[in-house]
Amino acid sequence: MKKNKQTGFATRAIHDGQEPDPLTGAVTVPIYPTSTYVQQGIGENKGYEYSRVSNPTRTRLEENLASLEGGMAAPVFASGMAAINAVACMLKSGDHVVCGNDLYGGTPRLFNQVLTCFGLEFSYVDTSEAENVERAIRRNTRMVYVETPTNPLMRLSDLAAISQICRRKKVQLVVDNTFMSPYFQQPLALGADMVVHSTTKFLNGHSDGLGGVVVCSTPKQAEKLAFLQKAAGAILSPFECWLVLRGVKTLAARMEIHDRNGRMVAGFLAEHKKVGKVFYPGLPDHPQHELAKRQMSGFGSMITFETGSLKNANKMLKKLRVCSLGESLGGVETLISHPATMTHAGLGEKGRKAIGITDGMVRISVGIEDIEDILDDLEVGLGAI
Numbered sequence: 001m002k003k004n005k006q007t008g009f010a011t012r013a014i015h016d017g018q019e020p021d022p023l024t025g026a027v028t029v030p031i032y033p034t035s036t037y038v039q040q041g042i043g044e045n046k047g048y049e050y051s052r053v054s055n056p057t058r059t060r061l062e063e064n065l066a067s068l069e070g071g072m073a074a075p076v077f078a079s080g081m082a083a084i085n086a087v088a089c090m091l092k093s094g095d096h097v098v099c100g101n102d103l104y105g106g107t108p109r110l111f112n113q114v115l116t117c118f119g120l121e122f123s124y125v126d127t128s129e130a131e132n133v134e135r136a137i138r139r140n141t142r143m144v145y146v147e148t149p150t151n152p153l154m155r156l157s158d159l160a161a162i163s164q165i166c167r168r169k170k171v172q173l174v175v176d177n178t179f180m181s182p183y184f185q186q187p188l189a190l191g192a193d194m195v196v197h198s199t200t201k202f203l204n205g206h207s208d209g210l211g212g213v214v215v216c217s218t219p220k221q222a223e224k225l226a227f228l229q230k231a232a233g234a235i236l237s238p239f240e241c242w243l244v245l246r247g248v249k250t251l252a253a254r255m256e257i258h259d260r261n262g263r264m265v266a267g268f269l270a271e272h273k274k275v276g277k278v279f280y281p282g283l284p285d286h287p288q289h290e291l292a293k294r295q296m297s298g299f300g301s302m303i304t305f306e307t308g309s310l311k312n313a314n315k316m317l318k319k320l321r322v323c324s325l326g327e328s329l330g331g332v333e334t335l336i337s338h339p340a341t342m343t344h345a346g347l348g349e350k351g352r353k354a355i356g357i358t359d360g361m362v363r364i365s366v367g368i369e370d371i372e373d374i375l376d377d378l379e380v381g382l383g384a385i
């Protein structure tokens with residue numbers, strides 16, 4: 001961002017890291033499907049030695065994403081989970097992490113079922129109250145890990161307030177910014193130390209590849225993460241890098257439509273007789289609507305709503321023709337999921353109840369189809385309840 005601060009987001013999404021190919025002038029970054037690179041002599045090369053360490057297509061994507069999040073480097077990984085795992089690998093045995101209690105389901109699974117075996121410690125608090133974070137910090141706490149808004153309850157955490165606490169306590173703040181994308185939320189500018197994304201979602205945007213990124217703010221982090229790419233090897237392939245580069249060019253345009261459609265769907269659901277509570281930070285009755293307006297430049301397209309029961313949810317979902325039932329989010333197509341049996345099944349009934357996830361809750365990732373078609377589809381679906 002530093003070098004290109006004068007240009008706007010949409011311009012950077014299309015041009016940063018994507019200079020015409022020096023060999024041919026190709027406007028699109030080529031896919032370099034190569035494992036290795038011929039060297040000119042011992043210790044003489046063109047900056048590339050082996051594709052686990054670096055690959056030109058990957059370099060271009062990493063430059064592009066660093067620019068969009070305002071970071072200094074953005075190493076990419078084979079999936080969002082691989083990126084989160086790399087962040088955790090920056091810690092050492094005995095370190096403690098304070099996490100949000102309403103994270104993407106795969107994150108606590110990695111933390112509790114894999115990383116605790118290596119001596120890392122995790123505790124979970126409601127980070128929507130910044131004081132809870134402060135209270136949970138121990139002598140061995142090295143990192144605070146939050147998602148905002150959360151999945152599926154759309155709770156926000158005040159990043160500026162939490163980052164002040166982290167600074168004072170000398171603890172790193174890591175933010176999973178997958179739901180908002182850098183287009184609507186810039187955690188580094190609010191004081192976070194690192195940002196992670198599942199590029200699988202809005203950054204790629206077309207539901208055709210998995211990927212993850214860690215955007216860092218210091219050379220030390222960048223060096224450590226580059227080392228982890230080389231040492232642990234969970235890198236993103238040149239082809240998948242190219243897909244994200246292609247997707248990201250339309251990020252600004254897509255997010256505008258996602259946001260517009262999201263507001264329309266939230267308004268429609270909030271008025272609908274068959275729908276209970278609607279969770280969307282853009283609704284004036286969302287308890288953190290003011291924070292949403294301050295912290296994000298849009299409200300996005302992730303909405304959760306209450307249908308009353310698992311039976312009602314299923315009746316509705318079976319009728320849908322435009323919206324598809326499926327895990328994942330952030331693609332051009334409208335995707336609906338049922339947290340209790342899909343993304344949050346692993347929490348168990350008690351775990352879900354503790355944070356307020358019910359069997360009747362349905363989460364929608366509003367796509368960029370014609371809004372009339374999405375609303376008609378939901379009307380038919382809700383009519384079945």
Ligand SMILES: *Cc1c(COP(=O)(O)O)cnc(C)c1O
Pocket residue numbers: 079080081082104106147151176178179197198199200201210211212
């Ligand atoms: C999907 C997702 C992840 C995991 O990413 P994968 O690419 O599926 O590994 C992490 N965090 C959030 C918020 C997600 O939505």
